[in-house]
Amino acid sequence: MNDQPQRITLAEWDSRYAQLRAGGLTEPDYGGPLGRHVADGDVRLLKLRMDNSPAALRLWNFLLSEEDRLHRSAAEGKKLVGTMKDLGTVPVMAYSLDNLVAFYPDGAWWLPCLLGGGAGLLEIADSLGIDDSFCPVRALLGAFVAQSRFPIPGLLTCSVGATCDDFSAIAQRLESLGFPIVWWEIPHRRPPDAEEEAVELPGGFRAPAGQVAFVRSELGGVREALEAYAEQPLDDRRLAEGIARANRVRRLLADLRQLCFTADPCPLPALEMLIAEMLAIHFCSDHNETIHVLAGLLEEARRRADAHVGVLPADAVRLFWVNPVADLRVMNLLEDVGGRVCGADNMFCHALDPIPTDLPPLEALARMALADPMVGSAVERAGRICAEVQRFGARGVVISRIPGASHCAMEATIIADVIRGTLDVPAIEIEVPPLTDAIEPTLRTRLEALIEMVRVGRGIGDWGFRIAASHRPLTTSHYFP
Amino acid sequence: MICAGIDAGSRTTKVVLLDGDGCDVVAAGVVDQGIEQDALAESLLDRLLRERRIGRKQLGMVVATGYGRKLISSADSTITEITCQAWGVRRAMPEVRTIIDIGGQDSKLLRLHPNGTVGDFVMNDRCAAGTGRFLELLATRLGVRLARLGELAGCSRDAAVISSMCVVFAETEIIGLLASGVLPEDIVAGVQASLATRVAAMTGSNVTAPVVFTGGVAMVPGMEAALSVAIGQTLSVAPQPQLTCALGAATLAWGRLNGQSTPT
Numbered sequence: 001m002n003d004q005p006q007r008i009t010l011a012e013w014d015s016r017y018a019q020l021r022a023g024g025l026t027e028p029d030y031g032g033p034l035g036r037h038v039a040d041g042d043v044r045l046l047k048l049r050m051d052n053s054p055a056a057l058r059l060w061n062f063l064l065s066e067e068d069r070l071h072r073s074a075a076e077g078k079k080l081v082g083t084m085k086d087l088g089t090v091p092v093m094a095y096s097l098d099n100l101v102a103f104y105p106d107g108a109w110w111l112p113c114l115l116g117g118g119a120g121l122l123e124i125a126d127s128l129g130i131d132d133s134f135c136p137v138r139a140l141l142g143a144f145v146a147q148s149r150f151p152i153p154g155l156l157t158c159s160v161g162a163t164c165d166d167f168s169a170i171a172q173r174l175e176s177l178g179f180p181i182v183w184w185e186i187p188h189r190r191p192p193d194a195e196e197e198a199v200e201l202p203g204g205f206r207a208p209a210g211q212v213a214f215v216r217s218e219l220g221g222v223r224e225a226l227e228a229y230a231e232q233p234l235d236d237r238r239l240a241e242g243i244a245r246a247n248r249v250r251r252l253l254a255d256l257r258q259l260c261f262t263a264d265p266c267p268l269p270a271l272e273m274l275i276a277e278m279l280a281i282h283f284c285s286d287h288n289e290t291i292h293v294l295a296g297l298l299e300e301a302r303r304r305a306d307a308h309v310g311v312l313p314a315d316a317v318r319l320f321w322v323n324p325v326a327d328l329r330v331m332n333l334l335e336d337v338g339g340r341v342c343g344a345d346n347m348f349c350h351a352l353d354p355i356p357t358d359l360p361p362l363e364a365l366a367r368m369a370l371a372d373p374m375v376g377s378a379v380e381r382a383g384r385i386c387a388e389v390q391r392f393g394a395r396g397v398v399i400s401r402i403p404g405a406s407h408c409a410m411e412a413t414i415i416a417d418v419i420r421g422t423l424d425v426p427a428i429e430i431e432v433p434p435l436t437d438a439i440e441p442t443l444r445t446r447l448e449a450l451i452e453m454v455r456v457g458r459g460i461g462d463w464g465f466r467i468a469a470s471h472r473p474l475t476t477s478h479y480f481p
Numbered sequence: 482m483i484c485a486g487i488d489a490g491s492r493t494t495k496v497v498l499l500d501g502d503g504c505d506v507v508a509a510g511v512v513d514q515g516i517e518q519d520a521l522a523e524s525l526l527d528r529l530l531r532e533r534r535i536g537r538k539q540l541g542m543v544v545a546t547g548y549g550r551k552l553i554s555s556a557d558s559t560i561t562e563i564t565c566q567a568w569g570v571r572r573a574m575p576e577v578r579t580i581i582d583i584g585g586q587d588s589k590l591l592r593l594h595p596n597g598t599v600g601d602f603v604m605n606d607r608c609a610a611g612t613g614r615f616l617e618l619l620a621t622r623l624g625v626r627l628a629r630l631g632e633l634a635g636c637s638r639d640a641a642v643i644s645s646m647c648v649v650f651a652e653t654e655i656i657g658l659l660a661s662g663v664l665p666e667d668i669v670a671g672v673q674a675s676l677a678t679r680v681a682a683m684t685g686s687n688v689t690a691p692v693v694f695t696g697g698v699a700m701v702p703g704m705e706a707a708l709s710v711a712i713g714q715t716l717s718v719a720p721q722p723q724l725t726c727a728l729g730a731a732t733l734a735w736g737r738l739n740g741q742s743t744p745t
Binding site for chain 1: 548551560561562563564587598599600601602603604606607
């Protein structure tokens with residue numbers, strides 16, 4: 001059996017799986033060959049190259065079995081909570097109660113990719129007036145109406161305000177269809193005025209104490225809704241325990257990121273790292289299993305790093321990635337053209353930061369929620385990105401836009417300008433729709449060009465200008481015969 | 482040994498051959514692009530070699546670039562058109578800091594560091610309104626050759642305003658303007674200004690001089706002036722602007738042949 005780290009196709013995974021099983025691989029109850037997910041409709045897997053480790057197998061199976069897990073939880077009498085738009089706050093509260101299972105209906109934004117098209121979900125959104133001028137997350141409307149993807153939760157929460165106007169419109173449309181939502185507002189984070197009391201937030205941000213108090217009050221309303229739904233009190237003791245468990249996930253992720261973004265050669269592919277980070281938002285509907293999955297990935301990454309082996313060539317160009325991609329295939333593409341991801345801001349960095357444990361729990365969660373990079377200015381977000389680029393030693397930055405999403409129409413350009421101005425590191429913008437097959441050549445050109453720029457920038461191309469010095473530059477007269 | 486650069490663009494394929502010193506262009510040619518991109522490129526390469534009485538064995542290194550670069554079977558390596566364009570322009574105009582390239586189906590802006598390396602770039606390949614496709618459509622609609630557009634634009638006294646941001650809708654506007662009796666020369670001037678404005682919007686306010694204009698559209702009379710107005714700067718058209726990218730590819734091929742590391 002070839003245990004060398006590599007990215008393999010789904011077909012290669014089939015034979016790899018058989019080998020692993022024959023070698024004594026044990027799996028959790030959601031395990032099995034990855035190919036079975038294609039039969040369930042996840043045809044995009046056929047276009048991906050995935051890490052060949054058992055830890056990655058477990059990650060993929062965990063991700064792709066979430067719907068089964070939700071149905072099973074509902075059948076077992078657990079109460080489901082759909083936590084919309086919020087990236088990592090309400091799930092921490094929900095999982096503090098032992099009979100609630102939180103999930104992230106917005107995860108439907110990857111369905112158009114995984115299913116190789118809309119599978120009718122986008123058409124439903126179209127028919128409801130939410131057309132393709134909106135973010136692909138509109139697929140969740142189809143998922144709710146068709147009731148074909150996940151069980152309908154008994155409670156829906158949604159953050160609104162400074163988060164995303166697209167999503168607010170989509171969620172409001174959902175509510176109008178008879179799915180009541182508990183709304184909680186998050187204001188646009190701003191720097192405190194001179195005379196205002198300032199509060200330090202995770203991630204190095206600051207906000208006026210009044211804004212933190214407002215968010216705490218809003219989360220208090222969510223707490224009441226969760227208590228009523230769970231028929232259990234959500235007191236500070238339970239919340240503190242829930243925060244401690246969430247922090248365990250965040251610590252694992254922090255270790256995984258630090259190792260995989262800095263080790264040479266790269267221990268784990270960008271695709272698996274993206275999915276691993278996504279687990280921080282809502283624990284893929286199983287908090288305990290999330291810990292096992294991440295611990296397995298970390299162990300594999302450490303094993304590879306210790307053995308000085310990896311999935312990419314040692315000279316892969318170190319790049320920082322901004323925003324999650326609607327088409328997972330693009331993470332493969334980046335590596336195919338000679339890059340590797342060394343750092344990422346997938347819009348939810350605050351869900352990766354430790355939640356403060358020296359504060360009353362709701363205050364800590366309020367501060368964490370207000371540290372969401374998407375609720376502050378694009379310049380503030382760019383500042384955090386610059387710090388991360390430096391921390392992980394990235395040599396270039398890819399800013400990936402999501403078609404239709406409009407957190408800030410100029411956000412990508414602002415971030416790119418700040419990066420270039422602050423770090424003198426090249427930054428490019430790309431736009432990634434759910435299926436990129438038709439535009440892959442142009443995406444490839446942009447990514448390859450960035451990699452060429454970095455390689456030239458570190459000296460490989462200096463010879464060209466020695467030519468110019470030692471040979472006369474071509475002139476018009478002898479330019480062409 | 483001879484080095485070749487092949488630029489397999491969206492509308493045309495270009496080939497440049499450099500001599501053994503990497504300093505003289507010994508042959509260059511252009512053919513329209515087609516479905517059989519590799520065959521077209523090979524045919525052009527063969528023709529140029531034959532005309533110069535150069536045998537295939539004398540061909541030391543081939544670098545392909547452009548949209549179809551991955552399809553060129555004779556290429557020893559591929560490099561993007563971003564990098565090749567910069568290197569091609571720098572061979573003839575080392576002082577250039579900004580390149581505006583408008584091709585048949587895309588447009589790009591390259592900002593160069595003082596040492597000639599690419600600092601950053603912006604590309605438009607999703608909207609035809611900032612590309613040569615807009616001019617092709619106009620020429621077809623007016624029933625004139627592309628080469629005559631500049632001559633017509635030069636006769637304009639009152640350029641029409643094309644307000645649409647989309648070529649499809651702009652065509653509707655052109656039809657409406659013609660029906661309203663607006664002179665063809667005023668429509669041509671309006672379309673050139675509209676195209677230039679689209680490209681200028683892509684460049685933003687940060688255009689460092691000297692600026693050079695490359696790509697097939699740079700050969701259309703009137704576009705240089707329209708673009709200069711739109712960006713608020715003087716600019717020059719590169720010598721043989723359609724061929725600079727292939728020249729850059731040939732230059733990089735020469736470097737690789739001579740043992741220099743290249744950005745691939």
